[in-house]
Amino acid sequence: MNIETAQYLASYGIKPSVQRLAVMKYLLLNPVHPTAEHIYEALLPSMPTLSRTTVYNTLSLLAERGAILRLDLDPRQAHFDGNPAPHTHYVCTRCGAIFDAALQDLPPGSSPEGFTVSSTEVVHKGICKNCNRSH
Amino acid sequence: MNIETAQYLASYGIKPSVQRLAVMKYLLLNPVHPTAEHIYEALLPSMPTLSRTTVYNTLSLLAERGAILRLDLDPRQAHFDGNPAPHTHYVCTRCGAIFDAALQDLPPGSSPEGFTVSSTEVVHKGICKNCNRSH
DNA sequence: ACCTAATTTTGTAATTATTACAAATATGAA
DNA sequence: TTCATATTTGTAATAATTACAAAATTAGGT
Numbered sequence: 001m002n003i004e005t006a007q008y009l010a011s012y013g014i015k016p017s018v019q020r021l022a023v024m025k026y027l028l029l030n031p032v033h034p035t036a037e038h039i040y041e042a043l044l045p046s047m048p049t050l051s052r053t054t055v056y057n058t059l060s061l062l063a064e065r066g067a068i069l070r071l072d073l074d075p076r077q078a079h080f081d082g083n084p085a086p087h088t089h090y091v092c093t094r095c096g097a098i099f100d101a102a103l104q105d106l107p108p109g110s111s112p113e114g115f116t117v118s119s120t121e122v123v124h125k126g127i128c129k130n131c132n133r134s135h
Numbered sequence: 136m137n138i139e140t141a142q143y144l145a146s147y148g149i150k151p152s153v154q155r156l157a158v159m160k161y162l163l164l165n166p167v168h169p170t171a172e173h174i175y176e177a178l179l180p181s182m183p184t185l186s187r188t189t190v191y192n193t194l195s196l197l198a199e200r201g202a203i204l205r206l207d208l209d210p211r212q213a214h215f216d217g218n219p220a221p222h223t224h225y226v227c228t229r230c231g232a233i234f235d236a237a238l239q240d241l242p243p244g245s246s247p248e249g250f251t252v253s254s255t256e257v258v259h260k261g262i263c264k265n266c267n268r269s270h
Numbered sequence: 271a272c273c274t275a276a277t278t279t280t281g282t283a284a285t286t287a288t289t290a291c292a293a294a295t296a297t298g299a300a
Numbered sequence: 301t302t303c304a305t306a307t308t309t310g311t312a313a314t315a316a317t318t319a320c321a322a323a324a325t326t327a328g329g330t
Contacts, residue, residue: 017296017307037287051309056288072207072258076317077287090250099247106257107239114264115225115234122241123207123256129249152278152325172316186280191317211288212316 012067022047023058027068027082033089033098035077073098073123086120092128099128147202157182158193162203162217168224168233170212208233208258221255227263234263 005025006016014020022043027034034042040055059080063070069081073091079098090099103122111117140160141151149155157178162169169177175190194215198205204216208226214233225234238257246252 015306019308035287049309053289053310054308057308070210072210075205075207075213078210088244090247090252092250093253099250101245101247104241104244106241109223109239109259110236111259111261112225112234112236112263114267115227115259115261116267117225117259117261118228119260121256121258121260123258124244124246124250124252125254125256126250126252128247132249132251150277150326154279170316184280188281188318189279192279 009067012062012065014061014065014067019047019050019054020058020061022050023055024062024067024082027062027080031082031100033071033073033079033081035079037077039080071121088122088124090124090126090128092131093125094127094131097128097130144202147197147200149196149200149202154182154185154189155193155196157185158190159197159202159217162197162215166217166235168206168208168214168216170214172212174215206256223257223259225259225261225263227266228260229262229266232263232265 002021002025005021005028008028009016009020009024023039026039026042030042036052036055036059039059040050040052043050043055059068059070059078062068063080066084069084071079071081071089073079073089074096083100087103088101090101091097092099103120106120106122137156137160140156140163143163144151144155144159158174161174161177165177171187171190171194174194175185175187178185178190194203194205194213197203198215201219204219206214206216206224208214208224209231218235222238223236225236226232227234238255241255241257
């Protein structure tokens, strides 16, 4: 598993380290779009010397190289997604739950002239099943 | 103009005040997706007693009632859009410029079961014409 | 116009996510 | 091992936003 993760990182030109592997592995195994703080707290028990700064640095590096996505789903803090393939997100504005869905092919948009698109994010906000039920 | 703006606010169930009219008018006249700080600094010269808190409160109220949009385009701070109709945004990751475009009809997405969508945001990130030119 | 109640604004202080930075540690090549 | 480089750590700074209470404004009833 570590070897696989190391290969995955290598495919994005990222040198492995204990911390980088842990963060990447956490994102792959927990597809809940966690925040930096969430990841830090989850890893701390098994890596007591881990620093918050390392988590932030690592997430920035991973996102920069395209191994993960940094999602602006929430004005308060960034969420991260171990699946770098573009896809659609459904965000419950009541409980904060985040659901994935396949990204439908968007109709060709009329981008501003000369604009080169590098990534596309589609976010649907609303109320999830659970929150709908408990009116 | 103030009367029109007041009517506009009223149509969203918002009582007018000097500050609310100023913020709303600023957003309508300056469709550049400003931040709260940007609006505060722009209005300050003509309203020296204006408080930052009022700008934040007003923007929250306007967004809550649907008179404006709060956009999560940028992890650092929220941007606001005086046009509450859903539309697509193109964000230049080099210079920060934001362009509008009509929202293409999205193909019917497979929302998670029981999820009620209330708003949809489509953001394309990339490099704008100007930044492309100055390689 | 006046009084009172309710709403809105103001200013300061707190909160919170994130970044800057320098020292400490770990890694890899020679 | 030794030296140079890359990475991690911890603390302090930054910056957007919110909490909150006091001051000011507004609206309705007399």
